[in-house]
Amino acid sequence: MFSCNTSTFAHSTFLLTGFPGLEASHHWVPIPINLICVVSILGNSIIFFLICTDPGLHKPMYIFLSTLAASDLDLCSSTFPTMVRLFWLSARELPFDLCAAQMFFIHVFTYVESGVLLVMDFDHIVAIRNPLHHAMILTHSTMTKVGAAILVRTVVLNLPGPILLKHLLFPQLRVLSHCYCLHCHLVGLACSDTQINSLTGLISILFSLRLDFSLIMLSYALILWTVLGIASSGERLKALNMCVSHLCIVLVFYLPKLALSVLHRVEKHNCPALAVLMANLHFLVSPFMNPIVYCIKSKQIRQGLLKHFQQKSVDVS
Template identity: 80%
Template structure:
């Protein structure tokens, strides 16, 4: 623990945390994490490429999926570099400006992903409630506006955080709890009064993750009411099946956050290495699993992959 010496934020250096107690072998421990990162980048890049190049995938559901893949790539780009520096180069130091920038992008892309999941829930509701007018209700222009609104919200909600952090005093050397910078972690290390920062952070979370999760649950309540009103059991099952992929990635997005929150309150100090591992998976699991879920559940995505693979074989031969 470093003592407060009233150092300004500009002169503060943050120290990233690896796996406590496993410093000698963290190169090997980090290999699965690095593989997950690389697989996430490749998987989401393939999803983006398929949706961009295949006209059959230019439907609202897949355009929202491309937004999700783009936010996943942004999240990987925000976290992966510091992990590589820490685990493979042993570089723990991070200046305040770089830490604040990483914090901004991590939270912004997380809010973008949450907003896209909400838009996808609305998309599923419209598709089930009014399938005949689905394409006219959600034209490309409307989806572009939704995407712009999601991005603008993420930027506006996160802009105050790095600005307000500059007014705080930190120890000259501050040790973070993870291998990347998060707002709550930085606020907890400050030597000066942080109630404004904490209040702004709480409002930001409530207007993003809190609001989105509540509206997603409301969307599924409405979807369930519509499905239960369908007389034919086969049609009910068919309607519910269109929501399975989205419901899976919603759970993948929110459950690691819940697990990390519980772990931090119950066993963080007893098993610090497990807490760090959970914190890494907290941001790495959704980008890793989202392409896998949609490749397994979406026939159109599988067909697009197969068509590209067959074209590649023909070109090679």
């Protein structure tokens, strides 16, 4: 435990934490995590490039998927550098400004991904309930406005966080519990009054991840109700198959966060290394799994990849 009875500082350098109890093995323990990061960056880059360059994929679902891939890339770029510095270079120090900036971008890209998942769910509802007017409802203009709304909501909810942190005092010992900076960790370290910071963080969570997840569950109940009302069994199966890949992505995005929340309340002190491992993975699982799931479930993505590589091989020959 840190002490606030000694010297306190308004702007401090924070110390990142690797895997407690495994400090001597930091040269090989992070290898799987770094491999996941590399695969995530490559996979999402390929998906983003493919959708941007293939006119046949310029449809609402794939445009949203490219946005999801972009947010995953940005999330990896926000966490990967500090992991490399910590595990490979043993550089634990992170200045306050860099820590606050990392915290802001991690939360921003996480909220953007949550918002995109919600919009993709709305796309499925329109495609199932009103397929004839799908193209008229989800026009490029509408998608641009929805994307702008997601970005504005995300920035408005997260901008107060780093601003309010500048007014807090921190103890002389400033050790974070993970290898990156999050709002709840920084507020938990502060010596001064954090009621406004905690309230801001709570409002941010309630009006982003919690709200999005609740609406996604509600929309899936509506989708299930609509599918059960379809007379043809073939059409029911087609409608359900349309939602399978998206449901997998939703579970991959939200379940690690739920598992981490439970672990922090049950086993954090008994097994700190497991808690840190889950904390690292819960930001990496979704960017890692998204390209895999959509490559497996989406025939258009697979065909686009095959077409691209065939064209490359012809150009080389």
